[in-house]
Amino acid sequence: MSESAGVIAPGRVAVVTGAASGIGLGLAERFAAEGMAVVMADVEEPALRAAAGRLSADGATVLAVVTDVSKPAQVEALREDAVRAFGGVHLLCNNAGVGGPHDALWLIPRGDWEWVLGVNLWGVINGLQAFMPLLLEQDVAHIVNTASIFGVFAGALGPYGISKHAVVALTETLHFQLRAAGARVGVSVLCPGAVRTNFGSSARNRPVEFGPSLAATEAAAASQQRFDRLSRSGLEPAEVAGIVVDAISKSRFYILTSNNRNDAVRRRGAEIIAGGPPAAPFP
Numbered sequence: 001m002s003e004s005a006g007v008i009a010p011g012r013v014a015v016v017t018g019a020a021s022g023i024g025l026g027l028a029e030r031f032a033a034e035g036m037a038v039v040m041a042d043v044e045e046p047a048l049r050a051a052a053g054r055l056s057a058d059g060a061t062v063l064a065v066v067t068d069v070s071k072p073a074q075v076e077a078l079r080e081d082a083v084r085a086f087g088g089v090h091l092l093c094n095n096a097g098v099g100g101p102h103d104a105l106w107l108i109p110r111g112d113w114e115w116v117l118g119v120n121l122w123g124v125i126n127g128l129q130a131f132m133p134l135l136l137e138q139d140v141a142h143i144v145n146t147a148s149i150f151g152v153f154a155g156a157l158g159p160y161g162i163s164k165h166a167v168v169a170l171t172e173t174l175h176f177q178l179r180a181a182g183a184r185v186g187v188s189v190l191c192p193g194a195v196r197t198n199f200g201s202s203a204r205n206r207p208v209e210f211g212p213s214l215a216a217t218e219a220a221a222a223s224q225q226r227f228d229r230l231s232r233s234g235l236e237p238a239e240v241a242g243i244v245v246d247a248i249s250k251s252r253f254y255i256l257t258s259n260n261r262n263d264a265v266r267r268r269g270a271e272i273i274a275g276g277p278p279a280a281p282f283p
């Protein structure tokens with residue numbers, strides 16, 4: 001039996017970050033439908049309260065916790081709230097993420113680097129450090145880190161793609177370490193292709209403390225628009241949630257949501273062996 005069989009079951013507890021919208025909301029809805037208690041964490045309070053209120057009105061057991069995942073103290077507080085409400089946590093989905101600019105790396109202001117890496121990479125690290133001791137105590141447990149298909153092959157999406165490569169590498173490292181420790185904690189990295197969410201407007205959550213963003217060059221704006229168009233034509237979050245639930249129950253490590261980038265994934269390995277350079281990806 002896989003170490004994560006039994007994680008998705010009535011009475012188990014899931015924590016989902018970025019749960020007010022898109023993929024995170026799809027995951028929260030699905031876990032609730034499976035009879036799990038769901039802790040919904042998000043930085044966008046009105047959307048979080050509205051989403052948690054809807055699930056609760058449908059009979060789900062949910063707790064909404066306003067959390068900025070880039071802030072370690074807030075992620076620690078999230079764990080404390082989850083334990084106080086439900087006694088433990090069996091499933092952690094480090095899913096919150098933001099897009100950021102697609103401009104030339106040397107032009108991107110430090111504030112944008114800090115915002116994107118702070119949420120997309122430090123958010124996952126903070127989740128790991130806050131929750132791992134608790135997950136290790138459970139009879140079964142699983143972590144899903146949301147990266148992107150742009151974390152798997154060579155991309156040109158600015159700090160975003162870089163942060164997602166880091167999340168893939170982090171999750172691979174975690175897998176080796178958990179297996180070496182004989183831990184009963186499964187781990188997966190979700191690498192979605194296009195999904196229909198509010199991701200195109202992630203700048204709505206960019207804190208003012210990071211200063212003004214760069215006025216995008218024409219090329220960066222075109223890349224951003226192609227990326228947003230792609231996302232709008234993608235899967236529904238509920239479909240992604242179904243793929244994730246199936247993958248957890250089978251202890252699948254890499255979770256892809258579509259096969260239309262398989263050639264790009266294969267090509268990366270071939271390019272590295274051949275000495276490259278990488279072929280230009282889309283977008």
Ligand SMILES: NC(=O)c1ccc[n+]([C@@H]2O[C@H](COP(=O)([O-])OP(=O)(O)OC[C@H]3O[C@@H](n4cnc5c(N)ncnc54)[C@H](O)[C@@H]3O)[C@@H](O)[C@H]2O)c1
Pocket residue numbers: 017018019020021022023024041042043044047067068069070095096097098119146147148149191192193194195196197198199200201202205230231234
């Ligand atoms: N939509 C896609 O096509 C796509 C593809 C690949 C990967 N992803 C990844 O999926 C994840 C979810 O994105 P989505 O597409 O559902 O977008 P979304 O904007 O609909 O949802 C993201 C959620 O994260 C929240 N969030 C932002 N900053 C936060 C912070 N500092 N702390 C806590 N919550 C924060 C937002 O408020 C929002 O509710 C992201 O990690 C994203 O990179 C999305």
